[in-house]
Amino acid sequence: MESNYAQWQKQLVKCIRCGTCRSVCPVFQASDNENTTARGKVKLLEAVSEGKLELTPELQARMSKCLLCKACAPGCPSGVRTDELFLSARRALAAKNGLPITKKLAFTGLTYRKLFDLGLKMGALFQGIVFKNAPDGRGKLARIPLPGAGLSQRRIIPPLATAPLRTRFPEINQVASPQARVAFYTGCMLNYVYPESGEAIVKILKAHDIEVVIPAKQSCCGTPAFTSGDYQVGRYLAEENVKLLAAGNYDAIITGCASCGAALKHEYGSIIEDPAVKKSWEDLAGKVKDITQFVVDLGLKKDLREVNAKITYHDPCHLVRGMGVTKEPRQLLKAIPGIEYAEMKDAAKCCGAGGTFSMAYYDVSRTINDWKLDNAEKTGANILATGCSACRMHITDGLGQRASRIKVMHTAEIIAKAYGLE
Ligand code: SF4
Ligand code: SF4
The missing domain is CATH 3.40.50 (Rossmann fold)
Known part of the structure; x- marks a missing residue:
């Protein structure tokens, strides 16, 4: 653990407590608690590295109250790699305290590829027992609250495909x-x-x-495991x-x-x-x-069909700040005839999903998601395009709960439509 702390220190000493990270942190904006900001977490980890604070389950809970949206890292004037720091902290905390048994079992299940595949295929067949159709047909609702799975009865989730891709x-x-x-x-x-x-x-x-x-x-890919601190499973995958x-x-x-x-x-x-x-x-x-x-590298094909829709685009955190993809989806959407493209305010702000964050802190994640939906609806768009399945799921849930007319689609589905490939 010492080497971990030495590595943390290299980042921690750079923090000048300027608070720039507060202004971009969706969790802080939703909860108004300094502990949720990058600065607050940096301070907590500093105390750990100086031996003033233990790697306690309470600290683990605090470190989990973060979307890992990476919004704080690029804007930090001192270059504190908060994203790397928080992942490393979650790893140390999981090693010390373990993870909830449901998470541990689920992550271990990911390493048994065939069993995992069979489990989800069986789940697709029997999902009607636990879930019923949501009123507007956007997905499913739990028949009873399933807090262990982060599912309240108002949360709309997509059905499992009976024929996987x-x-x-x-x-x-x-x-x-x-x-x-x-x-x-x-x-x-x-x-x-x-x-x-x-x-x-x-x-x-x-x-x-x-x-x-x-x-x-x-x-x-292992993201749910290693972002929760389970590096054994994450590394294996x-x-x-x-x-x-x-x-x-x-x-x-x-x-x-x-x-x-x-x-x-x-x-x-x-x-x-x-x-x-x-x-x-x-x-x-x-x-x-x-x-x-x-x-974009290949160049859009010629002879595109018209796609008559008003479309806005949501930047998933892992595309815009994870892969540096931001202009390409917009470039493609704007090039398709018939599409009226409308940029939403704060398109690159996290939608509140944050992987397992929305399971643990559903109400906070809904508050953050509502800001996204408000901005999307203000554009007048009837389609919201995006390139992340977790964002799609969370945004669709919110749109369903407010009976919005906006439909969420993957950018590729819109390109396929323009190619006449539906
Ligand atoms: S923006 Fe960077 S330097 Fe400023 S308080 Fe946050 S982590 Fe510290
Ligand atoms: S990664 Fe996102 S949620 Fe976490 S502290 Fe930084 S800005 Fe806040």
Whole structure:
């Protein structure tokens, strides 16, 4: 632990207590509690590193009250890497105190790929027992409160797909004259929850004469595990994925989920320990591209169909600050005939999902989400495009609860529509 503290110290001493991070922290804005700001957390970790505070479960709860939205890191005038610091702290706290048994079991389940797959397929078949359809058809509502799963009876969640994405396509999707050969890393959400977005991505790539391999043995990217501090599971999943993807010698690794993309491209660098796998990851990371980046590089196809819609775009934290993708989705949407693009205020502000944050602190995450929905509705848009499944789920929940007419779509689905690939 000493080496951890020494590393923390290098960051902690840089904090000049200026409070710039307060002005961008959604959790602070929603709860008005200094402990929730980056500055407050830095102060707590400073006390730990000086031996004045223990790694207690109370501190663990405080460190979990953070969306890991990365909004505080880029604006910090002293360059404190708050994002890295908070992940490291969660890791130390989980090592000391453990994680709730439900989380631990769920994360361990991710390492048994076939069992996990079977579990979700069974879940899709029997979800009607625990969930009923939401009134406006946007998703499902729990029949009884399920606090262990972070589900109140008002929370609308998407149904599990009865036919996951990876059962809808062969592993290798050939084209007549391939211009490139890519791996499509679907991750869990596109596979089990939003297969239609994944289908759009495969069809777009094939329309550009790209051979698409959807590796059958891919595992969860590990984000839920390592952001909760479970580095044992996070590292195992990261190393398995890198070994699998490196073996394919692909021209690019395409992602359609912001969190998966940010993990594969950046986060794995501080998780993987095996030197050989780390080297493979270093060679691979530059090839990881969000689908919108890849289509911009290829150039939109000609002869686009009109998509008559007013569209606004929400920047997922893991795309805008995780992968540096912000202009590409807008560029594509604005280039499609028929689309009236309307930028919303604070488009790059976190939607409040924050992975497991919204399960633990649903009311806070709803408050933050409501600001997003207010801004989206002010644009008059009828479609909100985004590129993160967790954001989509959380925003759809909020829109359903306020009976909004806005529909959420993955940017790739809108491109596929313009390509006539529905
Ligand atoms: S912005 Fe950076 S330097 Fe300023 S209080 Fe926050 S962490 Fe400290
Ligand atoms: S990562 Fe986001 S939620 Fe966490 S302290 Fe920074 S700004 Fe606040």
